[in-house]
Each structure stands twice: as C-alpha cells, then as structure tokens.
Amino acid sequence: MSQQQKPDTPAGRTNEGAPANLTHGAGASVTMPARGPEPQPRGAVIRGNHPIDQAEAAKRFMAAPEHLAMHDQRLWDLRQKRDRQKDQIEEWEELRQLASDIKTHTLTHLDTYLEMFEKNAKANGVHVHWAKDAAEHNAIVLEILRSKNAKRLIKSKSMLTEECGFREYAGEHGIEVVETDLGERIQQLDDEAPSHVVVPAVHKLRTDVAAVFARTMGTDPNDCEVTHLAEEQRDHTRPLILSADAGMTGCNYAVAETGSVVVCTNEGNADLSANTTGLHIVSAGIEKIIPKLEDAAVFVRMLSRSALGSPITQYTSHFRGPRKGGEMHIVFVDNGRTDRLGLEKFWTSLKCIRCGACMNTCPVFRRSGGLSYGATYAGPIGLIIDPTFNRHKYSTLPFSSTMNGSCTNVCPVKINIHEQIADWRRVLSENHEIPAFKKSMMKAAGMLLASPKLYRASLPVADSALRHLPRFIVYNRMNTWTRGREMPHVPKETFHQWYKKNRGKKGKKS
Amino acid sequence: MSTESRAAIFAAIRANRPNIQPPLPDVPFFDTNAPADLVPPFVEMLGKMGGSVLEAKDGDPIAALRAAITDKGIIATCVPELHGDPSLRIRAIRPDMAPTSLADVEIGVVRASFGVAETGTVCLTDDELIVNTSGFLPQHLIVLLDPKQIVANLHHAYNRPEMRSHNYAVFQTGPSATADIEGVLIHGAQGVRSLRVLFCPA
Numbered sequence: 001m002s003q004q005q006k007p008d009t010p011a012g013r014t015n016e017g018a019p020a021n022l023t024h025g026a027g028a029s030v031t032m033p034a035r036g037p038e039p040q041p042r043g044a045v046i047r048g049n050h051p052i053d054q055a056e057a058a059k060r061f062m063a064a065p066e067h068l069a070m071h072d073q074r075l076w077d078l079r080q081k082r083d084r085q086k087d088q089i090e091e092w093e094e095l096r097q098l099a100s101d102i103k104t105h106t107l108t109h110l111d112t113y114l115e116m117f118e119k120n121a122k123a124n125g126v127h128v129h130w131a132k133d134a135a136e137h138n139a140i141v142l143e144i145l146r147s148k149n150a151k152r153l154i155k156s157k158s159m160l161t162e163e164c165g166f167r168e169y170a171g172e173h174g175i176e177v178v179e180t181d182l183g184e185r186i187q188q189l190d191d192e193a194p195s196h197v198v199v200p201a202v203h204k205l206r207t208d209v210a211a212v213f214a215r216t217m218g219t220d221p222n223d224c225e226v227t228h229l230a231e232e233q234r235d236h237t238r239p240l241i242l243s244a245d246a247g248m249t250g251c252n253y254a255v256a257e258t259g260s261v262v263v264c265t266n267e268g269n270a271d272l273s274a275n276t277t278g279l280h281i282v283s284a285g286i287e288k289i290i291p292k293l294e295d296a297a298v299f300v301r302m303l304s305r306s307a308l309g310s311p312i313t314q315y316t317s318h319f320r321g322p323r324k325g326g327e328m329h330i331v332f333v334d335n336g337r338t339d340r341l342g343l344e345k346f347w348t349s350l351k352c353i354r355c356g357a358c359m360n361t362c363p364v365f366r367r368s369g370g371l372s373y374g375a376t377y378a379g380p381i382g383l384i385i386d387p388t389f390n391r392h393k394y395s396t397l398p399f400s401s402t403m404n405g406s407c408t409n410v411c412p413v414k415i416n417i418h419e420q421i422a423d424w425r426r427v428l429s430e431n432h433e434i435p436a437f438k439k440s441m442m443k444a445a446g447m448l449l450a451s452p453k454l455y456r457a458s459l460p461v462a463d464s465a466l467r468h469l470p471r472f473i474v475y476n477r478m479n480t481w482t483r484g485r486e487m488p489h490v491p492k493e494t495f496h497q498w499y500k501k502n503r504g505k506k507g508k509k510s
Numbered sequence: 511m512s513t514e515s516r517a518a519i520f521a522a523i524r525a526n527r528p529n530i531q532p533p534l535p536d537v538p539f540f541d542t543n544a545p546a547d548l549v550p551p552f553v554e555m556l557g558k559m560g561g562s563v564l565e566a567k568d569g570d571p572i573a574a575l576r577a578a579i580t581d582k583g584i585i586a587t588c589v590p591e592l593h594g595d596p597s598l599r600i601r602a603i604r605p606d607m608a609p610t611s612l613a614d615v616e617i618g619v620v621r622a623s624f625g626v627a628e629t630g631t632v633c634l635t636d637d638e639l640i641v642n643t644s645g646f647l648p649q650h651l652i653v654l655l656d657p658k659q660i661v662a663n664l665h666h667a668y669n670r671p672e673m674r675s676h677n678y679a680v681f682q683t684g685p686s687a688t689a690d691i692e693g694v695l696i697h698g699a700q701g702v703r704s705l706r707v708l709f710c711p712a
C-alpha cells in the first residue's frame with residue numbers, strides 16, 4: 001500500500017470539477033491517482049437466511065487491487081479530513097459528550113418527545129403517520145402517493161427507505177422512483193444497494209460509473225471523465241425531477257419543540273425533492289427525534305465534520321410545514337427500534353446519526369467494501385445493529401472486526417461500538433447462532449473476549465498503527481475476519497504496560 | 511393501520527425504554543473566542559466551502575449586482591433592490607409562480623436572513639425565496655447579505671427567530687456539490703453551480 005501523498009491537486013484533478021484548492025464536501029484532499037479499468041467486485045452472496053459470509057466477499061474485494069486501493073485511500077482520506085476538522089474545534093470533546101447526553105435523555109423519554117413532535121407538526125399542518133415495520137411504511141407511502149395520483153417520485157438519499165426496501169416495493173406498485181443524489185442514482189441505475197451511508201457509490205471506480213451510465217443512459221462508455229459523468233447525470237435527471245408528481249426525503253433530526261425536520265445534503269436534493277412538487281413525504285426512524293433547536297446545533301456541527309471532514313453539508317434544510325399550496329407528510333417508523341431500545345447492552349446504538357465515521361476509520365470496512373456485509377448497514381455500526389434485524393443471518397458479522405476500538409474513538413455520539421461488538425459475539429454464541437467452527441474460536445478467545453477493554457488495550461490504537469493494522473491483520477491471517485480463525489496474539493509489552501497501569505493500581509478488577 | 515401502530519409503538523417504547531432519568535443538558539453558545547468583526551471569518555469560510563464574494567466597487571452593491579447579471583440570460587429576482595424588467599430578461603418572482611417555472615433561470619437573486627461565520631453559511635427562508643425553488647433551480651445564485659446579520663456560529667444560528675417561524679429555511683453553504691465519484695469535487699450536482707454573496711445592508 002502506498003503512503004498518502006501530499007495534496008498537490010486536492011480536488012483530485014486539475015482542469016476538472018471544482019477549483020483544485022478546495023476539499024469541502026466529500027472532496028478528496030489527496031491526489032487520487034488514475035485507476036482501473038478493472039471489473040467491479042460485487043457484494044456478499046445472499047443465500048436466503050444463511051449467515052452472510054463477509055470474509056468471502058471481502059476476499060474478492062481484496063483481489064481487485066484497483067478498487068481496493070482507491071477505496072482504502074478515499075476513506076482514509078475522509079478520516080484524516082475529519083481529524084483536521086475536529087482539531088480546529090476546541091470544544092469537540094464537549095460536543096461529543098453533549099450529543100451523547102442529549103441522545104441518552106431523548107431515547108429514555110422517547111414517547112414524550114414523539115408526542116411533542118406530533119402535536120407541533122400537526123399544528124404546522126403536517127400529516128403524521130406511524131408504521132410498525134417496513135411493510136407498513138411502504139404501504140402508507142404508497143397510499144399517500146395514490147391519493148394524489150402520483151406516478152413519479154423524486155427522492156433524496158435515505159437509509160431508512162433502503163432498510164424498508166421501499167424502492168423495489170414502489171416499483172412493483174407502478175411508482176417510478178428517481179434517486180436524486182448522484183451516488184445513490186448510480187447505485188439505483190446499477191441495481192445495487194448503497195455501500196456506504198454517506199457516499200453510496202464509494203466502492204466504484206469512475207470506469208465502473210461510465211459503464212453503468214453507458215448501459216442505462218446511453219452515454220459514451222469510454223468517457224470516464226468525472227465532470228462529464230456528473231454532468232450527464234444532471235442533464236439526464238433534471239427533466240425527470242421537473243416532471244415528478246411527488247417528493248420524498250429522509251430525516252436527520254426531527255425537532256420536537258418546533259415539529260420541524262432537518263435534512264442534510266451536499267447536493268441540495270432534499271430541497272429539490274421537497275419543494276419541486278406539491279407533495280413532500282418524509283421517512284423518519286423514531287430515534288431521529290431531538291428535543292430542541294439548540295440540540296440541532298450540536299449535531300449539525302458534528303455530522304459533516306465527522307462524516308467527510310467538511311464543516312457543514314452544503315445544504316442543511318429545515319422543513320417545518322408544507323410549502324405554500326403543498327402537502328407534507330411524515331411517516332415515523334419503528335421496524336425493530338423499540339425492540340432495540342429494550343436491549344440492555346445495545347440500546348445506545350439508537351444514538352447513531354449515520355455519519356459513517358466508524359466505517360471510514362474501520363480497517364475491515366476500508367479493505368472489504370460496504371457491500372461485503374450483505375446488510376443495509378455495513379461497517380462497525382452495521383455489526384451492532386444488523387443482528388437486531390435478523391440474528392441468524394447476521395450472526396457472523398460481529399466477527400468482522402479487528403476490535404481496535406477506532407470506531408468508538410471517532411463516533412460523534414460516543415457509542416461504545418467495539419464493546420457492543422464483543423457483547424454481540426457473546427450473545428450470539430450463547431444463543432447458538434454461531435456456526436460450530438466459530439464457537440470453538442470463541443472459547444479459545446477466553447478471557448480476552450470476556451473483557452473487551454482488556455482486549456482493546458492489547459492492540460495498538462495510535463493512528464499510525466491503525467493505518468497499518470489492516471495489512472497486518474489481513475495478511476497475517478490472525479483475525480476472525482479473514483480466513484485464519486484465530487484471535488490475534490496479545491503483544492506482551494502492551495499487555496504488561498496496561499496491567500501495570502490499570503490492574504496494578506485498581507486491584508483485581510476485570 | 512396507523513392509529514393501531516401508533517398505540518403499539520408508544521406501548522413498546524414505554525415497556526422497553528431504559529429505566530433511567532438522565533437530564534437534558536443545556537447547550538452553551540461556545541462563543542467566548544468569537545471575533546468582534548464576523549465578516550472576515552465568514553468570507554474565509556465561504557471561500558473554503560466553494561462560494562465567493564461579489565465585490566461591490568466604490569461601495570455600491572447594486573451597481574455590482576447589475577454588472578454581474580447583465581447579458582447573462584434569464585435572471586430571477588426575489589429582492590426589491592432589483593426590479594423585474596422583461597426587456598432585460600429579469601423576472602420578478604411572485605408567490606403564484608409554479609415551482610418548476612424557474613427551471614430556465616440562469617441566475618437567481620435572493621436575500622439571506624442571516625449568515626453564519628463559523629461555516630460561511632447563509633440562511634434562506636421561504637419568505638425571501640418567495641417560491642422555494644428559486645434557491646436551487648437556477649444555475650447560479652447571488653445572495654444579498656446584510657453584514658450586520660452575521661452570527662458567530664451554528665449555536666447562534668439555531669437561536670434565531672427565523673428557525674421557529676418559517677415552514678422552510680435552508681442553511682446554504684457554497685454551491686451544490688458532490689464528490690460521489692472517486693472524491694472528485696464537482697460544483698453543481700443538482701442545485702446551483704455557484705453561489706456569490708453580495709454584502710448589502712437591508
């Protein structure tokens with residue numbers, strides 16, 4: 001793996017795209033060398049309810065050197081951009097604590113704040129709907145669309161609608177869905193799920209995108225120039241947007257005290273989807289609620305900085321009611337969230353604001369691509385929420401981790417991600433969801449697994465070490481993630497240092 | 511369906527939520543180090559976020575605005591400082607116009623209710639946009655901003671009364687952007703390709 005290069009043309013290219021000195025939004029801050037063409041490695045093989053073999057898909061991703069190199073460099077750059085932003089905010093750690101505390105308070109008073117939101121939103125003229133699960137969400141949205149005789153729906157990116165399989169459902173019921181986010185549109189045209197919550201097509205090379213556009217929009221397959229590709233998509237999608245009958249957005253935050261919905265995008269497509277037609281439908285998970293506007297400031301300050309290392313998304317849009325002459329609906333979806341709220345060890349995963357920072361920093365994610373997880377949510381956050389959707393199918397995912405704890409360190413809402421991964425390993429093992437070969441590995445892991453803190457201390461966590469950890473982990477076959485099903489050895493010095501500092505001081509406490 | 515589900519969801523929340531009562535923390539303004547003059551940091555951040563300042567020569571912002579829009583195609587104006595004039599292809603935006611009727615506009619001119627120094631952001635509301643699409647359907651945007659209406663950071667921004675009184679308010683920071691293909695930054699994904707701020711007292 002080559003070292004990161006100095007940013008001489010930070011936007012990635014000269015004479016194309018934005019001015020070369022700019023790195024805002026999802027723009028790369030390092031020179032991304034030309035790569036490809038190379039056939040795109042596809043995601044995990046889904047075999048009904050069988051446990052996902054993430055390692056198998058990861059192996060194929062790693063066998064595609066051009067994709068692997070681009071993906072790894074790209075996401076590590078986002079992680080480094082995040083660090084640079086964080087270092088400029090004196091109160092960063094205070095903000096993380098506030099964000100975590102606000103979420104703790106809200107989730108433990110979720111009924112109160114949902115009621116408050118509902119009351120205020122209704123007073124603003126918004127229709128509020130409730131869906132127990134994905135099927136109900138889809139049916140409710142379809143009913144709203146049908147009541148307006150809507151045929152074409154423009155949509156901004158929403159992980160919840162992915163979770164609900166909404167696009168497929170809508171298609172089957174005669175609704176043409178047009179994704180307006182460039183990355184999401186690429187994935188839609190390629191009939192592939194998004195691989196990352198923030199940058200859905202991050203696993204694709206420009207040559208892959210050119211091939212998809214050529215196949216679906218009739219463009220020149222040999223024109224891989226990124227500016228052209230983006231422009232083609234703009235030209236192709238704009239007429240569809242202008243002739244749409246309805247619009248749909250996700251929801252980053254639902255502010256209870258005002259009944260308003262906050263949506264963050266870089267492209268402006270939430271605004272476009274909400275305002276262009278006479279109908280705006282919002283899909284929101286019930287955990288998206290926050291009490292006050294002052295709380296929104298905390299999350300908005302951290303979201304884009306954590307996600308992309310950019311101070312704010314280009315558009316942070318606030319919808320408090322329907323536009324003049326229009327209609328606005330919000331569909332609150334449970335789909336397993338209330339169950340999760342009752343899981344003693346895992347309920348704090350509901351704090352997640354879907355920034356993707358844990359994915360960008362994760363050596364496994366960077367080396368295997370989001371599609372290798374075979375689930376809506378990939379990367380560290382996926383490991384701890386996917387099993388709540390299907391304990392059997394996603395039983396192997398919590399093993400796709402090096403347990404280096406970097407995800408926990410970058411998480412803006414301070415979810416103890418790597419500890420929850422360890423806890424899931426235990427829970428799934430006790431519930432006999434783990435295949436036999438993995439069970440024996442669990443036993444061998446012994447006391448290390450019983451104490452995630454201890455385990456974590458046994459691994460180097462400095463950034464430089466983390467940067468090289470994947471190589472070490474991957475090629476020494478010492479992690480459950482790759483084919484070697486052993487646990488990593490505990491480096492003696494680190495362990496002893498830790499032992500002296502902690503256990504020696506605090507006495508025999510595990 | 512929705513009513514039953516509502517009851518089921520609330521019942522599940524009440525049954526499952528962790529039985530702890532942590533307080534909601536107060537959020538400070540984090541403004542102790544804010545500079546007295548917020549214009550320079552605003553301008554710096556605006557530039558970093560891909561926007562720019564439309565310079566007013568000789569202190570006459572309206573002359574600068576006129577120069578910037580002359581012979582540039584269809585102009586949509588939402589501000590009283592620039593009147594509609596069909597002979598100059600300047601269209602005054604009225605509330606009864608269809609949202610999609612702005613699709614052919616080259617430059618939109620709108621006033622921001624305030625700016626945010628921390629991020630170089632301007633806040634556009636439905637009142638100022640008149641038709642909401644005038645903020646993102648034009649190819650380019652010129653935003654008038656009263657320099658006295660710049661707040662230090664997002665904590666102050668969320669404390670503004672506009673956030674409680676408008677059905678639509680957008681914090682726009684620079685132009686529409688994407689880097690979804692290999693991190694190559696493109697301005698003008700689906701929204702405006704450029705955003706210029708013109709300092710102009712209200």
Ligand code: SF4
Binds near residue numbers: 356359381407414417
């Ligand atoms: S778990 Fe934390 S770091 Fe990961 S996506 Fe959610 S908020 Fe971001």
